[in-house]
Amino acid sequence: MSENADPVPNQEIAPVADSEASPAFEEFGSDTPAVDPGRNGPLTAVNEVPVRVQAVLGRARVPVGELIRMKSGMVLELDRRVGEPVDVFVNNRLVARGEVMLVDHALGVTLTEIVRQDG
Template identity: 85%
Template sequence: MSESPDPVPSQEVSAMVESDTSPAFEEFGLDAPSADPVRAAPLTAVNEVPVRVQAVLGRARVPVGELIRMKSGMVLELDRRVGEPVDVYVNNRLVARGEVMLVDHALGVTLTEIVRQDS
């Protein structure tokens, strides 16, 4: 039985991983993905953990009485203007800002800035 040839020599894979300068990994203090399965194993444990992601277009403060009187078609004025970036929260923590876009008749957000919160 013969082994099938490796499509990418392991030296090239290592070089590709080492040259990965993805800002997302650096921004969150993570190492780039590794071709070494032993180094990659800790991150695979969290791949299936659900997180809550929110894209906040804006906020408004409204008295309860006014909120109760609202009807379909009424406008609620937000604290943001058209064209301003939206905030992206993961588990109630601000992680990025972005622009709203339309993707196949659904709304999406293109991330334009990663927010670093120094503790």
């Protein structure tokens, strides 16, 4: 792990299997909604609770002076290489890793690993 990356304790990575796939991670454009707000179940009350989701491509640590001198077209080198998975955080908690993809001219992330937090 690079010294620039924030450590995430107690994580176990498991590949996503088709049989384990959660409906919340359905493919964009699917005819079936990921969450059915009309369904009467134990989680109905939380279906509309907003959460913050971040897909982190990488991190960099630079002095403020260097950041201020950056101009359009300059490159800020991140701690990840092309093809490495991106981290997916929900409410600042690492929950998955995935690959960047293009969906109708917008960036998206396909989940490839679910990160299980122990303890």
